[in-house]
Amino acid sequence: MSINKVILVGNLGKDPELRYTPSGVAVATFSLATSERYKDKSGEQQEKTEWHNIVAWRQLAEICGKYLHKGKQIYIEGKIQTRKYQDRDGNDRYITEIVADQMQMLGGRGDEGSSGGGGYGRQSSAAPRGDQRPAAGGGQKREPSRDDFEEPPFNPDDDIPF
Amino acid sequence: MSINKVILVGNLGKDPELRYTPSGVAVATFSLATSERYKDKSGEQQEKTEWHNIVAWRQLAEICGKYLHKGKQIYIEGKIQTRKYQDRDGNDRYITEIVADQMQMLGGRGDEGSSGGGGYGRQSSAAPRGDQRPAAGGGQKREPSRDDFEEPPFNPDDDIPF
Amino acid sequence: MSINKVILVGNLGKDPELRYTPSGVAVATFSLATSERYKDKSGEQQEKTEWHNIVAWRQLAEICGKYLHKGKQIYIEGKIQTRKYQDRDGNDRYITEIVADQMQMLGGRGDEGSSGGGGYGRQSSAAPRGDQRPAAGGGQKREPSRDDFEEPPFNPDDDIPF
Amino acid sequence: MSINKVILVGNLGKDPELRYTPSGVAVATFSLATSERYKDKSGEQQEKTEWHNIVAWRQLAEICGKYLHKGKQIYIEGKIQTRKYQDRDGNDRYITEIVADQMQMLGGRGDEGSSGGGGYGRQSSAAPRGDQRPAAGGGQKREPSRDDFEEPPFNPDDDIPF
């Protein structure tokens, strides 16, 4: 009964960090800058930069770790999530992050060495093959199969029944 | 390298139609009204209604066919698609549709008999069980498995490594 | 060169708080819950609620203060913003908020006494008339004029030139 | 009580066409391609391109006419609208268009001579100054004023009252 959706287009502040949970699940984190220009009261153009903490899991994490780098312009779709943690003094702290479920590289053609292309996330079986994961328990990754294609733009074997 | 995303909140003009392709793939179609209020030049409040052709496939089609009905308010996320077809005279015609990949029932609380709830689409394994499909070739439906869960809000077995 | 957009559909946890800055600008704040259902590893249905801090300014603030209340289901469109503040001990803290620029009441039909209707935000001149602001400097509110209408769905005085 | 929102990232198929209505209102039209990669049943990578008819009005039209050109990658936010017209034979035809209300140039830094920058649409007073409109009735364009600034990321004169 609810929607929690974030859409960002911005640039990476640093290269992503790719880590693995104890059970071998890939997690990529990076910060993404979005900048807003606005006129202040005196009519001056001002710019304000917002930094977003992005988190990607599993296959999307590995794609981020492999293809993204500092300065790259990307599109991110995901959801907002606030996580509680304890600081050094044991006090509760909260951090708000964007959990990505789609990522697209933008800014095209030979832009800084990115081979780029495609959109990544969810079902997307367009993802690069070959498992970059280190030895790890893993398990959650399911095997792609022949039937595993995406929502078809059209279905050559089927007559559209309307 | 591109994004094609539509977000609609509106009401169904009629009950959905649920059909099946020759190979047994479910397709639901319905029209969704969004209404916009605006002031015209004379300062009068006006309303303009836009009708959207919604198409849903597979499991989402079946959920739409089962739970949606005329008047229901829903959230739809999907993409724009223009399809070519021939009219009775053999002329090329084009129709623009929204191919849904997420649907949420809104307007809650026992609203008109909908048992409703949850959000449907993509990976969503929250979908009602039991196959409503008629005898049909099918095949594209893959078996859900234990590893088949969604992006975890958090992962109890894993320490978050950051 | 960037996009920072949030779309939420959720329910208010409490009535909004409407305040005014020293110079008389209205600010409404409230928290909005979005809930996600997911299957955990053991196949159990779980629910996780996310709480979003919403901030609305000016006319939209006043509409929120006037029409929204605890439990109401709304659509919010806005942007993510992280604000720094000092806690009681003088330590820097950060809070992430959604600065709303559009709000729509959902869930319809005489739902809990809301007179409701319309969509509010930006140019929207559909907003209730009559100034609810207390005596205050103000100033930023500009006067609506005859030319002040919104993007017209169509323009009766103009032939569309294509 | 409804939402009609489209978000596109794609490339212009041609230079925009900038026209004016009899009363002098600027209208820009252009087509925008979004491409989707997907795997077909035989496992082959396929690409399908969708062409969107974009319409922009007034100031946004002039910015599009001035800064956009064939091939440029942009972000568009707007709404879906289906318009009825008569073909040469007097038959009713329908065309679906995206009425833009925000546009952002993407793909950055000196990309093909675009001076670029900023986001355009709505209140955005960041728009280039100087009126490119030919002699024309006009009228709907309101004069920007000192009070005409956008939603402030923060307000230096005001203490945030929460």
Next chain:
DNA sequence: TTTT
């Protein structure tokens, strides 16, 4: 054809 919906809804407010």
Next chain:
DNA sequence: TTTT
């Protein structure tokens, strides 16, 4: 703190 909401809602289903």
